[in-house]
Amino acid sequence: MQNPASGSIVLASSSPYRRHLLDRLLEDYEATDPNVDESNPDGLPPAELATELARRKAEAVSASVRDALIIGADQLAVLDHQVIGKPGNHQQAVEQLLRAAGQSVTFLTAVCILDPVNRTRYEHTDTTTVRFRRFDRRLAEAYLRHDEPYDCAGSFKIEGAGFVLFEAVRTEDPTALIGLPMIWVADRLLELGYLLP
Numbered sequence: 001m002q003n004p005a006s007g008s009i010v011l012a013s014s015s016p017y018r019r020h021l022l023d024r025l026l027e028d029y030e031a032t033d034p035n036v037d038e039s040n041p042d043g044l045p046p047a048e049l050a051t052e053l054a055r056r057k058a059e060a061v062s063a064s065v066r067d068a069l070i071i072g073a074d075q076l077a078v079l080d081h082q083v084i085g086k087p088g089n090h091q092q093a094v095e096q097l098l099r100a101a102g103q104s105v106t107f108l109t110a111v112c113i114l115d116p117v118n119r120t121r122y123e124h125t126d127t128t129t130v131r132f133r134r135f136d137r138r139l140a141e142a143y144l145r146h147d148e149p150y151d152c153a154g155s156f157k158i159e160g161a162g163f164v165l166f167e168a169v170r171t172e173d174p175t176a177l178i179g180l181p182m183i184w185v186a187d188r189l190l191e192l193g194y195l196l197p
Contacts, residue, residue: 002027006194007116012061012072017152017159017179022071025186025195034060034072046083050076050110051125058112058121069194070114073180077153078106086153093155094140097165102134105154109176113188124184126176130154131167139165 002025011022014033022029034057040049058072077084079100087093106129113122147160156162158169158177175182189195 001025001195003194003196006192008065008068009194010061010065010068010070012057012070015073015179018073021175021178021180021182022185025182025189030068032061032065034058036060038074046076046078046081046106047108047125049083050074050108051112051123054110054112055121055123058114062114062116067116069116069192070112071180071185072112072114073110075107075109075153075179078108079103084154087150087155089150090144093144093150094137096155097132097135097140097144098137100132100154100165101136101140102132104129104131106130107154107177109179109181111181111185113185115192117192122188124181126171126173126181126184128169128171128173128177130169130177132165133167135165 009026009029011018011029011031012034013031019031036056038053044052053074054072057074058070062070084096087096106127108125108127110125143161143164147157147162149155149157156165171177173181173183
């Protein structure tokens with residue numbers, strides 16, 4: 001679907017999940033680690049922080065790749081107004097899941113596209129709400145052994161067996177929960193002439 005006459009595209013992310021999503025749409029692009037500080041020294045609320053991080057990632061890559069269209073993205077999971085990070089290990093993942101059981105977790109997936117032709121920045125944040133069913137440690141442990149989602153905010157993979165933990169998912173774009181709202185991204189790429197001849 002990619003327009004061979006369009007310019008190059010760079011995904012400012014090291015996430016394999018985002019690359020797999022972009023692979024569905026693009027045949028030729030690069031992916032690079034933006035290597036940015038993801039701290040929040042100004043205490044931004046989660047929605048603003050997600051937007052800021054996506055922008056930081058896109059701008060970090062654009063500093064060295066000025067002639068390419070850059071796609072930066074970030075995702076935050078929010079429970080009780082607090083950001084939940086990636087668990088990193090089994091024990092923290094168990095604790096995250098047990099805390100989420102019976103609760104709703106909001107996933108904010110922000111995207112920043114920098115267009116080198118028009119020198120324009122496009123930004124969007126998708127909000128997805130996941131309602132977790134009530135479950136105990138046995139289900140949490142069994143699920144984690146199955147998917148090992150230790151590099152995922154919220155400690156689950158929707159593209160894996162994570163749905164076993166859910167009562168409902170409310171979203172306008174199911175790909176956003178994986179890490180990149182592809183409906184919006186495709187819309188921008190079509191608008192900018194990067195898809196179709």
